[in-house]
Amino acid sequence: MRASRGMTVAFGAILAVLSGLAVLGSWRQAEIVDQLAADADKIDSFQEAIYLSQREMALVQAVLNEPDGVERTELLALHDRTHAAIDRLAATIDPEHRVTAERIAARQDALEPTVRSYLVAVDEGNVAAARVMLEQDVEPAMDALAANLQTIVTAESATYLRARAGAESDSRLLLLGSAAIFLLGLTVLTLYSRSERTQRRQIEHLAGIDALTGLPNxxxxxxxxxxxxxxxxxxxxxxxxxxxxxxxxxxxxxxxxxxxxxxxxxxxxxxxxxxxxxxxxxxxxxxxxxxxxxxxxxxxxxxxxxxxxxxxxxxxxxxxxxxxxxxxxxxxxxxxxxxxxxxxxxxxxxxxxxxxxxxxxxxxxxxxxxxxxxxxxxRPEEAQGYAARITMLGDLRRALEHGEQLTLHYQPKIDLLGGAVAGVEALARWHHPVEGMVSPAEFIPVLETTSLIHDFTDWVLTAALAQARRWDDAGRALPVSVNISTRTLLDPGFPDRMAEQLRTAGVPGELLCVEITEYTVMSDPGTTIGALRRIRDLGVKTSLDDFGTGYSSMAYLKTLPLDELKIDRTFVRDMITDAGSLALVESAVTLGHRLGLTVVAEGIEDAATGEALAAIGCDLAQGFHFARPQPAGDLPGLLLTPRP
CATH class of the missing domain: 3.30.70.270 (Reverse transcriptase/Diguanylate cyclase domain)
Structure with a gap:
C-alpha cells in the first residue's frame, strides 16, 4: 500500500513535471511564434523599403530617357513612399542595427535635394549635366542605400531563421516528452498538433497583414x-x-x-x-x-x-x-x-x-x-491619348534635333498711317514626314506641358534672329516678334539665354520683340514682371498679346514693363458691325496710347476694318487682308513696297 502510494506520488510527480514541461514548452512555443510573426512582418517592411528604393532608382534612370513620361509623376510620389518605409524600418529595427538604419534614413533624406537638382536639370533639357549628376551623385548614393538595406535584411533574416530553428527544436522536445506516458503524450500531442496548426495559420495570416492598421498589406x-x-x-x-x-x-x-x-x-x-x-x-x-x-x-x-x-x-x-x-x-x-x-x-x-x-x-x-x-x-482611351502625346513628343524631339521639319513663316505688321511694313511676327510650322503639315494648335500645347518647350523656343529665337540679321545685312532693319510661352518666360535662365543668342546672332535688342499673353501675367505676376524687366534691359521690346481675353489685365497693365499692346481679333473682326466691339477697340487704343504703348490690331480681313482702325488712331495692324504668314523668301517685295 505504502509502495503503491509512493508509486502514485511518483507517477503524479512525473505527470506534474511532464505537464509542467508541456505547459512551459507551450508557453515558450507561443512566445516564439509571436516573435517569429513580428520578425516576419518586420522583414516584410524591410523588403518593401528595398523594393521602393530599387523602383526609385529605375524611375530616376527612366526620367532621363523620357523626361515627360509617367515615370516623372510616379517618381515624386514614390520618393515620399520610400522615405516613409525607411522611417518605419528605423523605428522597428533591433537595437544592434538601429544606428545603421537611422544612418540610412538620414542618407535618404539627404538624397532628396540631389534628386530634385537632377530633375531640374532634366526639365531644363540639360541632358549632359543631368547624366553627370545621375552617374556621379544619384546612382552611387542609391546603390549604397540599397546595399545597406540589404545588409540589414540579411542579418535580420539570419536571426529569423535561427529563431525558427529553435522553435522547431522545442517542438521536437515536446513530442519526446509526450511519448514518455502514452495517454498523457497522446493528449499533449493532440493539443500540440492543434496548437501548431493554429499557430501556422496565424503566421500565414500575419505575413499578409499591415502591422500598423491590421489591414491586408x-x-x-x-x-x-x-x-x-x-x-x-x-x-x-x-x-x-x-x-x-x-x-x-x-x-x-x-x-x-x-x-x-x-x-x-x-x-x-x-x-x-x-x-x-x-x-x-x-x-x-x-x-x-x-x-x-x-x-x-x-x-x-x-x-x-x-x-x-x-x-x-x-x-x-x-x-x-x-x-x-x-x-x-x-x-x-x-x-x-x-x-x-x-x-x-x-x-x-x-x-x-x-x-x-x-x-x-x-x-x-x-x-x-x-x-x-x-x-x-x-479610361483606356486616355491611355491611348497619352501614348499619342508621347509619340508626338518623340517626333518633336527628333524634329528639333535634325531641324529640317521645322520652319518659320512671317506675317507682316503694317503701319496704318503710311502703309509700310513695320515688323513681322515669326510663326512656327511643322512638316511631319508622315502626317504632313501639323497645326501649331496641335503641337504647341503639347510642347508647353513639357520642358521641351525650352528647346523649341531656343530654336525659334535662333532662326528668327538669323533671319533678322540677314534682313539687316540687306539694308532692311526689320523687328521680329516671337511668342514666348508661360513656362519659358517663368524659367529663371531664359533672359540669360536670350542675351547669349542676341550676341551670337549679332542682332541688336531693338530688332527683337517678345510677345506674352495675359494668362502668362496672371500665372505669376511677380516673376513675369521681373523677367520682362531683364528682357527690356537687353533692349528687346515686349508686347502683350491677345489683349482683352484675360480677366485681370487692367490691374497689372500699368505696372508691366511693356512697349506694345495687341488687341485680340475677337474684338477687331466685329468692330464694323457691332458698336460694342468698336467701343472696346477705341478704348483699348486710347488706353494704350495714354500708357505710352504702340497699339497693334490683329485679324484684319478686309479694307473697311483697316480704315476704321486708322480712323481711331490704331498704330499697326496685321491680318490676311495685308498678308498671310509666309516664308521669308516670299516677303522681299512686300517689305520694300508700302501699301497705299
Whole structure:
C-alpha cells in the first residue's frame, strides 16, 4: 500500500513535471511564434523599403530617357513612399542595427535635394549635366542605400531563421516528452498538433497583414486581386470584372511633419477604419504602404445595402461616400486633423493582371490629385491619348534635333498711317514626314506641358534672329516678334539665354520683340514682371498679346514693363458691325496710347476694318487682308513696297 502510494506520488510527480514541461514548452512555443510573426512582418517592411528604393532608382534612370513620361509623376510620389518605409524600418529595427538604419534614413533624406537638382536639370533639357549628376551623385548614393538595406535584411533574416530553428527544436522536445506516458503524450500531442496548426495559420495570416492598421498589406491585396481575376476568368462573360480603387490621404506628409509620426500613425489607423465602414462586407480594404489604401470591389454593380431595389455603380458611389466620410475631422489625442482624399478607380480589362490593374488605379488617383477632382476613373482611351502625346513628343524631339521639319513663316505688321511694313511676327510650322503639315494648335500645347518647350523656343529665337540679321545685312532693319510661352518666360535662365543668342546672332535688342499673353501675367505676376524687366534691359521690346481675353489685365497693365499692346481679333473682326466691339477697340487704343504703348490690331480681313482702325488712331495692324504668314523668301517685295 505504502509502495503503491509512493508509486502514485511518483507517477503524479512525473505527470506534474511532464505537464509542467508541456505547459512551459507551450508557453515558450507561443512566445516564439509571436516573435517569429513580428520578425516576419518586420522583414516584410524591410523588403518593401528595398523594393521602393530599387523602383526609385529605375524611375530616376527612366526620367532621363523620357523626361515627360509617367515615370516623372510616379517618381515624386514614390520618393515620399520610400522615405516613409525607411522611417518605419528605423523605428522597428533591433537595437544592434538601429544606428545603421537611422544612418540610412538620414542618407535618404539627404538624397532628396540631389534628386530634385537632377530633375531640374532634366526639365531644363540639360541632358549632359543631368547624366553627370545621375552617374556621379544619384546612382552611387542609391546603390549604397540599397546595399545597406540589404545588409540589414540579411542579418535580420539570419536571426529569423535561427529563431525558427529553435522553435522547431522545442517542438521536437515536446513530442519526446509526450511519448514518455502514452495517454498523457497522446493528449499533449493532440493539443500540440492543434496548437501548431493554429499557430501556422496565424503566421500565414500575419505575413499578409499591415502591422500598423491590421489591414491586408500590398502582397496580400495583390493576391486577392489575382484570385478575383482568376474567378472572373472561370465564370466568363456573365461575371463583372473586378475593380480596384486606390485612395490617398491628401496632405498626410504635412501632418507627419507638423505633429510627428505618432499622430501620423493614429491618422492612418483611423483612416483605415473609416474606409472599412464605407465598403461592403465582401469588399477588401488594404493598406498598400505610406498613406495609400486600396479597395477591391469584386462586383461593380450590386444592390445597395441601404436601398435594396436600387443598383449603383459602386465605384462612383463609394467615391462620393469617401469624400463625405472624410469631411469630419479626426480627433487624435489632443490634436484635431482635417484631411481629404483623392481616389482613382480602374476596372480590369481582358488579359490584365493584378499589377496592371493596380498601376491603372494608381494613375487615375494621381490624375484626380493633380486636377483636385477627388475622384477619377481610368479610361483606356486616355491611355491611348497619352501614348499619342508621347509619340508626338518623340517626333518633336527628333524634329528639333535634325531641324529640317521645322520652319518659320512671317506675317507682316503694317503701319496704318503710311502703309509700310513695320515688323513681322515669326510663326512656327511643322512638316511631319508622315502626317504632313501639323497645326501649331496641335503641337504647341503639347510642347508647353513639357520642358521641351525650352528647346523649341531656343530654336525659334535662333532662326528668327538669323533671319533678322540677314534682313539687316540687306539694308532692311526689320523687328521680329516671337511668342514666348508661360513656362519659358517663368524659367529663371531664359533672359540669360536670350542675351547669349542676341550676341551670337549679332542682332541688336531693338530688332527683337517678345510677345506674352495675359494668362502668362496672371500665372505669376511677380516673376513675369521681373523677367520682362531683364528682357527690356537687353533692349528687346515686349508686347502683350491677345489683349482683352484675360480677366485681370487692367490691374497689372500699368505696372508691366511693356512697349506694345495687341488687341485680340475677337474684338477687331466685329468692330464694323457691332458698336460694342468698336467701343472696346477705341478704348483699348486710347488706353494704350495714354500708357505710352504702340497699339497693334490683329485679324484684319478686309479694307473697311483697316480704315476704321486708322480712323481711331490704331498704330499697326496685321491680318490676311495685308498678308498671310509666309516664308521669308516670299516677303522681299512686300517689305520694300508700302501699301497705299
Amino acid at each position: 500590398r502582397t496580400a491585396f495583390a493576391a486577392r486581386v489575382g484570385d478575383a481575376l482568376d474567378k472572373k476568368g472561370e465564370q466568363g462573360a456573365e461575371a463583372d470584372p473586378p475593380t480596384v480603387i486606390v485612395v490617398n490621404l491628401d496632405g498626410f506628409r504635412d501632418v507627419n511633419e507638423r505633429f510627428g509620426h505618432r499622430i501620423g500613425d493614429l491618422l492612418l489607423i483611423e483612416a483605415g477604419r473609416r474606409i472599412i465602414a464605407m465598403v461592403r462586407a465582401e469588399d477588401t480594404v488594404s493598406r498598400l504602404g505610406g498613406d495609400d489604401f486600396a479597395i477591391l470591389l469584386a462586383d461593380r454593380r450590386e444592390p445597395d445595402r441601404r436601398e435594396p431595389d436600387r443598383r449603383l455603380g459602386l465605384d462612383e458611389d463609394l467615391a462620393k461616400r469617401l469624400h463625405e466620410g472624410f469631411l469630419a475631422p479626426f480627433a487624435l489625442d489632443d490634436v484635431t486633423v482635417d484631411i481629404e482624399v483623392s481616389a482613382g478607380a480602374a476596372t480590369a480589362e481582358p488579359g490584365e493582371d493584378a499589377t496592371a490593374l493596380l498601376v491603372h488605379a494608381d494613375l487615375a488617383m494621381h490624375g484626380a490629385k493633380k486636377r483636385r477632382s477627388g475622384f477619377r476613373r481610368f
